[in-house]
Amino acid sequence: MRGDSVERTAVVVYHSSPLPEPGSGDAGGMTVYVRAVATALADRGVKTDIFTRATSEVPAVVEWYPGVRVISIEAGPLEPIAKEEHRRYIPEFAAGIRAFAMAEGILYDIVHSHYWQSGVAAMELARAWSVSHVHSHHTLGKVKNSYLAPGDEPEPQSRLDGEDDVIRSADVLVASTDDEWRHLACLYLADHDKLKTIHPGVDRALFHPGDRGSDRVRLGLGDEAVLLYVGRIQRLKGIDLAISAFAELVPALDRDVRFVIVGGASGPYGEIELERLKELASRLGVASKVRFEGPQPHEKLPTYYRAADAVLVCSHSESFGLAALEAHACGTPVVGTPVGGLSYIVADGASGFLSESRDPTEFAGRLKTLLSDDDLRRDFGVCAVERAATFSWATTASEFHELYDRLLGEGLAEACTC
Numbered sequence: 321m322r323g324d325s326v327e328r329t330a331v332v333v334y335h336s337s338p339l340p341e342p343g344s345g346d347a348g349g350m351t352v353y354v355r356a357v358a359t360a361l362a363d364r365g366v367k368t369d370i371f372t373r374a375t376s377e378v379p380a381v382v383e384w385y386p387g388v389r390v391i392s393i394e395a396g397p398l399e400p401i402a403k404e405e406h407r408r409y410i411p412e413f414a415a416g417i418r419a420f421a422m423a424e425g426i427l428y429d430i431v432h433s434h435y436w437q438s439g440v441a442a443m444e445l446a447r448a449w450s451v452s453h454v455h456s457h458h459t460l461g462k463v464k465n466s467y468l469a470p471g472d473e474p475e476p477q478s479r480l481d482g483e484d485d486v487i488r489s490a491d492v493l494v495a496s497t498d499d500e501w502r503h504l505a506c507l508y509l510a511d512h513d514k515l516k517t518i519h520p521g522v523d524r525a526l527f528h529p530g531d532r533g534s535d536r537v538r539l540g541l542g543d544e545a546v547l548l549y550v551g552r553i554q555r556l557k558g559i560d561l562a563i564s565a566f567a568e569l570v571p572a573l574d575r576d577v578r579f580v581i582v583g584g585a586s587g588p589y590g591e592i593e594l595e596r597l598k599e600l601a602s603r604l605g606v607a608s609k610v611r612f613e614g615p616q617p618h619e620k621l622p623t624y625y626r627a628a629d630a631v632l633v634c635s636h637s638e639s640f641g642l643a644a645l646e647a648h649a650c651g652t653p654v655v656g657t658p659v660g661g662l663s664y665i666v667a668d669g670a671s672g673f674l675s676e677s678r679d680p681t682e683f684a685g686r687l688k689t690l691l692s693d694d695d696l697r698r699d700f701g702v703c704a705v706e707r708a709a710t711f712s713w714a715t716t717a718s719e720f721h722e723l724y725d726r727l728l729g730e731g732l733a734e735a736c737t738c
């Protein structure tokens with residue numbers, strides 16, 4: 321109920337339910353983010369209702385965590401739909417949320433949307449409920465288009481227009497990094513007073529260093545060198561560069577080496593990309609050394625991170641890069657491109673290596689340096705844990721809590737003092 325302190329928020333994740341396990345389809349970093357922030361806010365006494373479009377007959381209301389409900393609203397067919405079909409059901413979706421709130425007699429204090437389509441739905445909710453609208457983009461169409469992987473589909477104008485609408489209308493735009501802040505300010509000309517940077521976190525109770533040897537045994541790995549990729553399989557993720565670098569590394573290293581790839585196909589071209597990567601590994605003669613594990617339960621990922629000597633993140637662009645942060649929290653160095661949050665997470669030359677160049681030979685060189693030197697790897701691992709220790713979901717949630725309270729009490733200008 322609208323007092324001085326926020327009690328209940330409506331979170332909108334229109335196209336991507338937080339219920340499925342992350343790692344394939346639409347479920348990835350944003351799923352982990354929305355779950356973690358809602359849980360940490362609930363621990364602070366703030367209740368969250370997460371609204372998503374119903375894609376199956378799952379119960380309409382799921383109590384996901386004490387104080388966190390996931391509410392599936394019927395809008396359009398009860399099945400997954402193509403990306404370009406989503407926009408037409410937004411009005412029905414927003415109307416369904418309003419009807420739900422009215423039927424339950426709930427007054428939300430804040431509406432917080434994730435990704436641009438949710439932002440469009442939330443614009444209407446914020447108006448109808450006379451509450452502040454906080455929006456997190458996670459990815460931006462113009463940024464994706466500027467760093468498009470060869471052969472990847474550009475984001476359509478309808479998305480760019482929708483993002484513009486949300487950027488003009490929302491009260492606060494939350495960026496995960498200062499880079500995203502700059503993208504919003506420079507590419508989208510967002511009002512600086514609306515922009516606030518809040519870093520995502522990591523669950524350090526789950527992701528922490530441990531006994532690498534027993535983790536390897538659990539995964540059927542021995543004492544060979546092990547490289548790891550964790551994330552959805554999409555062209556944007558640059559896994560082709562990782563495989564090409566790996567193929568150059570194999571003959572250059574005087575020990576055996578494996579590349580373990582965790583995650584499933586995502587997006588309309590995900591399956592095609594998965595096949596393309598398998599073909600690439602065969603063509604480069606390393607198929608027998610590359611293990612495609614498919615999506616893995618989030619709780620099992622520490623085992624993978626700890627078993628690995630290095631995690632590869634070669635994305636063309638990233639919203640933040642939670643996999644890199646989780647790897648560091650487990651004490652594993654990261655070799656990757658300086659995209660999204662990676663330059664905040666990875667200390668280049670101290671907890672991993674970051675390279676602007678997308679040259680496989682350069683990546684193979686960095687990997688060889690790391691995999692050939694036990695002391696260097698150990699030092700990088702220690703630094704990685706120190707870096708990760710500066711991030712936590714509790715901190716992220718407390719910054720959101722403060723932002724929401726300020727919006728409720730003092731209004732926009734105060735809310736956005738960064």
Ligand code: UDP
Binds near residue numbers: 344347617
């Ligand atoms: N993930 C998972 N299981 C998998 C693959 C990935 O739980 O099989 C999780 C991973 O732990 C990370 C998230 O999915 O938290 C991916 O987030 P990231 O920011 O790296 O990439 P995004 O999905 O945002 O592109």
